Amino acid sequence: MDARVVIVGTGQGGFQLAASLREGGHVGPITLVGDEPGLPYQRPPLSKAFLKGSVAAEGLLLRPEAFYERLQLRLMSPVRATSIDRASKRLHLSNGQSLSYDHLVLATGARVRWSDLPGASLKGLFGLRTLADARALREGIETARRIAVVGAGFIGLELAAVARALGREIEVIEAAERPLQRALSAPMANHLSDWHRAQGARLHCGAVLTGFEGINGHVQAVRLNNGTHLAADLVVVAIGVAPNDQLARDAGLAIDNGIAVDEQLLTSDTAISALGDGVSFPWRGDRVRIESVQNAVDQARHIAARLCGGANAPYDKLPWFWSEQGTCRLQIAGLSRPGDEARIDGDPDSGRFSVQRWRDGRLVAVESLNDPGTHMRARKTLSETALVPA
Numbered sequence: 001m002d003a004r005v006v007i008v009g010t011g012q013g014g015f016q017l018a019a020s021l022r023e024g025g026h027v028g029p030i031t032l033v034g035d036e037p038g039l040p041y042q043r044p045p046l047s048k049a050f051l052k053g054s055v056a057a058e059g060l061l062l063r064p065e066a067f068y069e070r071l072q073l074r075l076m077s078p079v080r081a082t083s084i085d086r087a088s089k090r091l092h093l094s095n096g097q098s099l100s101y102d103h104l105v106l107a108t109g110a111r112v113r114w115s116d117l118p119g120a121s122l123k124g125l126f127g128l129r130t131l132a133d134a135r136a137l138r139e140g141i142e143t144a145r146r147i148a149v150v151g152a153g154f155i156g157l158e159l160a161a162v163a164r165a166l167g168r169e170i171e172v173i174e175a176a177e178r179p180l181q182r183a184l185s186a187p188m189a190n191h192l193s194d195w196h197r198a199q200g201a202r203l204h205c206g207a208v209l210t211g212f213e214g215i216n217g218h219v220q221a222v223r224l225n226n227g228t229h230l231a232a233d234l235v236v237v238a239i240g241v242a243p244n245d246q247l248a249r250d251a252g253l254a255i256d257n258g259i260a261v262d263e264q265l266l267t268s269d270t271a272i273s274a275l276g277d278g279v280s281f282p283w284r285g286d287r288v289r290i291e292s293v294q295n296a297v298d299q300a301r302h303i304a305a306r307l308c309g310g311a312n313a314p315y316d317k318l319p320w321f322w323s324e325q326g327t328c329r330l331q332i333a334g335l336s337r338p339g340d341e342a343r344i345d346g347d348p349d350s351g352r353f354s355v356q357r358w359r360d361g362r363l364v365a366v367e368s369l370n371d372p373g374t375h376m377r378a379r380k381t382l383s384e385t386a387l388v389p390a
């Protein structure tokens, strides 16, 4: 309860851990080290309300400054953690200082995967992970006419919906045969594709990007493997993220699709925990890495409870997720795999329905569109039992 806890990363998970530690009665010093400037903020609105202009940066803050003072949370930002000396339990920082810890938590998240194709350094190409990225993108969209979004994942489709609503021409390029192929059932993905097409976005599925073309150093088109050139004065690279695991790697911690933790969210060093987007963990027989607010928050609460003297049960929270694309509010409970059976529940034509995902005769996930009641029931059912028999 009086240990010195140092948290690397002031994102969703790092913030939650600090808050939950104090809530749980931790009285020792808590220091948060983050390489982004300013106070911890929420990322989900960056591709939704913030991009649209309906929420300002202050509206993204997880808590005001006074909260950190009141809870005596020391916030060091923008400062980067550069190395961990595990033998002496010291964390070295980019400002030349170092911090001693009794327990260290890595909440370092993930970063945008960037393209290595020809033309990837042209001006007019954007990624979206941070508030700084979102500000730059919002400014770019103001003057852009034709936008190409590379990657039809959740973030790519969310920002495509916003940019289309703002009247921009939208081309979405996806290498797989349909958007969100790994994350969603075919009926749900096809429904969302139809919605985007009905708004006027052009979806190019099964199309592989081969490069970016420019004039005077600024992008003006993207090139596809079928020979097509699509004019674009702004391109968003939304091909996924890579875990920020370099700090852990350099410290010799186990890595397996991100920082590897056990069922207590401990790394291969018992003085170091890790959580969130940058971490893979055992979950119901699989090792998974999940990029969602729920995951970062629940893992932070689990670690806080353990450090406050409780929580010896393995981490077993049900993953759930949401995405907003125009009028489509998608919610997912549980984890599916591409081969899982899809059973439609409700009428897709009504714009409100769910898809159950079944594996070996067991319900593993439910995808709901504008159907929050079904989503909440699915969360309850799937949480109560690891896998629900048919």
Ligand SMILES: Cc1cc2nc3c(=O)[nH]c(=O)nc-3n(C[C@H](O)[C@H](O)[C@H](O)COP(=O)(O)OP(=O)(O)OC[C@H]3O[C@@H](n4cnc5c(N)ncnc54)[C@H](O)[C@@H]3O)c2cc1C
Binding pocket: 008, 009, 010, 011, 012, 013, 014, 033, 034, 035, 036, 042, 043, 044, 045, 046, 047, 079, 080, 081, 082, 107, 108, 109, 110, 128, 129, 130, 155, 244, 247, 275, 276, 277, 278, 290, 291, 292, 293, 294, 296, 320, 321, 322, 323, 324
């Ligand atoms: C545009 C966008 C939209 C999203 N929409 C949704 C949504 O609708 N629903 C949903 O559930 N999730 C959504 N997410 C995902 C969600 O935001 C993440 O899952 C969540 O932020 C993960 O929290 P985290 O603490 O693991 O990582 P992060 O929030 O990424 O925080 C990690 C922090 O650590 C910092 N850091 C890394 N290395 C160091 C270092 N060495 N020293 C100091 N600091 C370091 C990083 O810069 C970052 O600030 C969205 C994400 C984005 C980018």
